[in-house]
Amino acid sequence: MSAQASKKLLNVLKGNQEAVPPIWLMRQAGRYLPEYRALRAEKGGFLALAYDSDAATEITLQPIKRFGFDGAILFSDILVIPHAMGQDLWFETGEGPRLAPRLAESRLEDFVPAPERLNPVIDTVRKVSAALPAETTFLGFAGSPWTVATYMVHGQGSKDQAEARRMAHAEPERFAGLIEAIISATVDYLANQIDAGVDAVQLFDSWAGSLSPAQFQKWVIAPNAEIVRRLKARNPNAVIIGFPKGAGGKLAAYAEGTGVDALGLDETVDPHWANRELPKGLPVQGNLDPLALIAGGQGLKEAADNILSAFADRPHIFNLGHGILPDTPIENVEMLLNLVRKG
Secondary structure, three states: OOOOOOOHHHHHHOOOOOOOOOEOOOOOOOOOOHHHHHHHHHHOOHHHHHOOHHHHHHHHHHHHHHHOOOEEEOOOOOOHHHHHHOOEEEEEOOOEEEEEOOOOOOOHHHOOOOHHHHHHHHHHHHHHHHHOOOOOEEEEEEEOHHHHHHHHHHOOOOOOOHHHHHHHHHOHHHHHHHHHHHHHHHHHHHHHHHHHOOOEEEEEEOOHHHOOHHHHHHHHHHHHHHHHHHHHHHOOOOOEEEEEOOOHHHHHHHHHHHOOOEEEOOOOOOHHHHHHHOOOOOOEEEEEOHHHHHHOHHHHHHHHHHHHHHOOOOOEEEEEOOOOOOOOOHHHHHHHHHHHHOO
16 A cells, blocks of 8 residues: 555545544644643754754654654644745743734735745754654644734734734725735745655634625635646645634535635534535534543543544544633543544
8 A cells, every 4th residue: 555545534534434534633733742841942943943943843752752653734824824925033031922023013015934934844844744654644834814804904813803804895806906815925835845755734823703695705715716727736735724713604615616626624613514504525624622531531521422423424623612721631532542443
């Protein structure tokens, strides 16, 4: 059997069912692992790790070595794209990312692009690809244009993405120009990841849930569809997962409008509803509540069983509905793996 044929997760992404669903967890390479915390203490902050290809390679591989997940997710961040587009990027301890100058007060045209900032990430992809077990699917990723734009406009995360939403309404041509610039940079970035060795890529639209249906069509569906179109034009074999967090009832429209190969579901989505409403045969990924994983016990078993039963007749990748939380007990991750794999 070829290495590609033995990759269960990739097989599901291509529309095939597996008797036992493959599993990986968003943010599985990170702060809940003692080996990650030790390396971060040695090497420095998050961004220093992400741009150190040897460290990022080790971090990407850590959860594979410990748990044997079916998928490895590149250790990086969605904000490397605005960094490469010319914004300054840093992380405030305990507060998260910062970007400057904010586009609410500056012009994209004045930024000096620095695409070389992405070179260490692509080096990481090459190193991980060479080191992964043959059966492990390697996942790259990028932020979707709407979510990336919200950070670029506001200069940091926000609860309601008000500044970006305001710009989209008040200056739609300017905002469309920003979205197009992000699309172009993202397609190049993902194409380079694929060329360097990832098997599939995921588009994270973390703030998709903050938009009205009309704005969702304009700033989520249309830009992601354009990324899918351009990426598949460059690489017809590209495999793309879309994850529009908070999309809710707009998920079917997203799936049909974007042309993604698989759809990630957040924890607020009823899996039985999703199985009924989404296009037949579309692979889905998700959608355990990260807090259920922290709680463990019978509640975790019931939640996992509910998801597994909902998607029993559909190509399904087991995952969380969002990223694993830093205080997640290691033993609960092991319990979840046993539940999914019936160990």
